[in-house]
Amino acid sequence: MEGKTFGETVRHVLVVQLARFGDLLQSKRLLLSLAAEPDTTVHLCLDVSLASLASLVYPQVQIHAIPCHRNAGVAPRDMLPLLLREGARLAGLRCEQVYFLNASPLSYALAALFPPETARGYVRDKGQNLRGPWTRLAARLLRRRQTSPLNLVDFWAWQHPAPIAPEQVNPLPGAAGSGRVGVVMAGRETRRSLPPETLALVIQAVFQARGGPRLVCLGSGAERPLARRLARLLPPRTAECLEDATGRTSLEDLPEILRGLDLLLSPDTGIMHLAAHLGTPVLAFFLASARCFETGPYGWGHRVWQANLPCVPCLESAPCPRKHACLAPFARKDPLALLAGRSAPDWPEDLLGCVTALDALGGTCRVVDGRERRAEERLGLRSALGAYLGISGLEEGCGETAALYEETDWMLPPGKG
Amino acid sequence: MIRVLVVLPLYGGSLPVGRCAARGLREAGCLVETFEAPAFYSAFTALEDLRVGAERYEALQNAFLQVISQAVLSKADAFAPDLVLCLAQAPLSPLALKRLRAKKVPTAMWFVEDFRLFPYWRAFAPLYDLFAVIQKEPFFTELAAIGVQNVLYLPLAADPSLHRPLRLSAEEKKEFGSTLSFMGAGYPNRRKAFVELLRHDFKIWGTEWEGEPRLAPLVQRQGARISPEDTVRIYNASAINLNLHSSVRTAEIVSRGDFVNPRTFELAACEAFQLVDQRVLLDELFTPEELARFDSLPGLLAAVAHYRDRPDERRRMAAKARERVLAEHTYARRMSALLAFAAERLPDFGPRPPAAWPEHMPEDMRLAVTRLLEELQLPADAGFDDLSAALRTKNSPLTEVETALLFLEEWKKLYSG
DSSP: OOSOOOGGGOEEEEEEOOSOHHHHHHTHHHHHHHHTSTTEEEEEEEEGGGHHHHHHHOTTSEEEEEOOSTTOOOOHHHHHHHHHHHHHHHHHTOOSEEEEOOOSHHHHHHHTTSOGGGEEEEEEETTEEEEOHHHHHHHHHHHSTTTOOOOHHHHHHTTSSSOOOGGGTSOOOOOOSSSEEEEEOOOSSGGGSOOHHHHHHHHHHHHHHTTSOEEEEEOOGGGHHHHHHHHHHSOHHHHHTEEEOTTSOOTTTHHHHHHTOSEEEEESOHHHHHHHHHTOOEEEEEOTTOOHHHHSOOSSSOEEEEEOOTTOSOOTTSOOTTTTGGGGGGGOHHHHHHHTTSOOSOOOTTEEEEEEEEOSSOEEEEEEESOOTTHHHHHHHHHHHHHHHTOOOOOOOOOOGGGGOOHHHHHSOOOOO | OOEEEEEOOSSSTHHHHHHHHHHHHHHTTOEEEEEOGGGGHHHHHHHHTTOOOHHHHHHHHHHHHHHHHHHHHHHHHHHOOSEEEEETTOOOOHHHHHHHHHTTOOEEEEEOSOTTTOTTHHHHGGGSSEEEESOOTTHHHHHHHTTOOOEEEOOOOBOTTTSOOOOOOHHHHHHHOEEEEEESOOOHHHHHHHGGGTTSOEEEESSOOTTOTTTGGGBGGGGOOOOHHHHHHHHHHEEEEEEOOOOSOSSOSSOOOSSOOHHHHHHHHTTOOEEEEOOTTTTTTOOTTTSEEESSHHHHHHHHHHHHTOHHHHHHHHHHHHHHHHHHOBHHHHHHHHHHHHHHHSTTOSOOOOOOOOTTOOHHHHHHHHHHHHHTTOOTTOOHHHHHHHHHTSOSOOOHHHHHHHHHHHHHHHHHO
16 A cells, blocks of 8 residues: 555545646645545646656655656657556555546546546546536636636635635745746746746836846746847846746756745746745736636735736637737836836726735635726626535625526536546 | 448337447448437437427427437547448438538448338438448439439348357247247238138237237237347247238238348348248349248248148258358348448548557557457457547446556547647
8 A cells, every 4th residue: 555554544535637737736725635634645646747846746645657748758668558557556546536637638538447436527437528517617617718716726626525725725925035036938838928028128127126136037948048038138237137047947946946036927837836836926927818817826915917908818729810919018117117116107907916815715816906807797706606615705796696507507417526 | 440330220120220230340340339329219209298289399309309410420520430320210310411421421321111111211312422222223213313323232131140040948949939920010911911820830929910809819928029039039939930021001912022121131040941922132132942932822821831841841941041141141241242332432431541559569568459359349450549449438447458558549649640
């Protein structure tokens, strides 16, 4: 038996998270909720490239690594033996519950290994791929993304009937006092990141406000050209303080680097979620298909600038017909002035200044600058969602709560998973 | 391998033919999925019990059939067949057939009905890419007149795995045996003929025999439907199996129609002796040395009198008939003929190149795959994708080997594009 040695009373539960770096961090509330159950060993199945980081982030969890990503770093000859070995291990655990968090064909294929009655989330029964009732309901809300009220962390966490309190997930953010500010150059989806031209303006504002901190560019080797361009765009004094660490840090090095920062500037990335996990203060930039009410940094007190245009959030896979109009708000005078510590009487309509917050349901964002489109609807849905989960005391809105439910909920037997 | 989706009808005589055709396709080396329309039949009968206005009922029937058609289309999307084979009455709407044609999925109909009694083929035949029939002229000409070009004469057949000689117990011989027997529905010409045979040891099996008091004592199991398995027992246990093709007209007991019914082939495959009425297309399927035939009521009575006391003659003929069926008239042969016809008439039809197996497969995995192919009744040269398609339809949970293979195939599909 692996993990804790509690004899026969130990139960095993498995979480299958086959997605990316950021998703691994956003599974935290569910994993901690399961780990908080008595005599329970929690297992996590994920891509091999994330195994070392997962061990650092979740020392209380048993890691099972399989090749899921294109660049998983597993030689073709090793794939089948690895899958077979880990499959045998996972099946041998005889888990009481298995949580499948992704809608991917890989996750559904893996679900075939387990008795359907133990599966939660994206499950498979008699060869049929299914979504459990909660997953189905939440996916329904996510279809209307402009009013979607649920953070992804909580979407996964509420697979558990009583997840731990949101406050127990991440520490309160606090500066390391190092005088260092991290800058994440780009996420996987480049359209969701600020280009160097805009980022340079933001950095300069932060530089002024903080009296010239050291700036550390973070990212993979692929982002190095961006970092160089950024350096050329910054005023000489600022550029002198810029340290390019792109391509020089492994995933496993990141926690140490992030712990030493006073602030992290980032688009919606895995590094941003890792910073929130560590309690490093974040200023995040959400644009294009990214929406802070869904995947914003989890916890109290992080700051987010969210593009506030009718076309946001967009569909990442479709070309932008508006010449990336959602970039413009991040270069406007007043928000940058505010960021630099000066007064700013005219906050633009197409940008929201938010501070992350927590309520009984989980993570959310409070708008402190600007006016959110359809805020009332989002809050109404959040309140209705709270009622569905048996939570009271959420901020009230006027959303159409009937949007939560469909005919199938009313008329058909409850789904599996 | 060629993938074939067999769409069964909701009910009726073509249903067992469809099941046999699916087995025949497997035997012919195809990867086969069946659309189990009979599973939806109870929903259809529930509509019948509504007792609403006729127009409303018909609208509901149409809506119901649209749902079933959508289900067939979904199944086709998931299975990606090279051919969709429908049996007469298969629930595929014209719209669904057009959708399949637009997606370049070839369709075939095996119309195992009398074209004179079921004229609806006129509306549907042009929507199929191949149209297989059990009659010849003038049906061929009439189909050509409405633009149907790819017409194949495909007579019915037997399934030797089901229709075979049996060693019956004494109890079975007693229950199912008699000198004369008939298995089938009580059509008018049969009623009229059989009242002339009352003095024989005669058992009648099957449905719709009500309303003829003279035959009532001969009808077994109160006219209940007889399973295919018991039908084979009856064939095996009877000295003389009467095989009188149905006719709604009583003026002529022998209708001298053209097509040959399935019972002819099934009895022959069971090595059971039969007396069959003369049909236009019978002589090209069986010789008089293989099957004894009659062309009138006096002929029937004379044949019964002749063969009743000649068991050796019956045995010799039955053995020859079985030999002929096994050589020429199995469902596997019919399906091979259909596939050859498809290859001749449809552009690009044929076995798809098998997807490559993973390189560097460990030896124990190779052995496991060989066992798996045998278990799933797949040929040794099946491709990786064929095996995965078969695994996808298996009930959960799968074994570690099965899951690893399925996972790897999904992985390849995800990243090979």
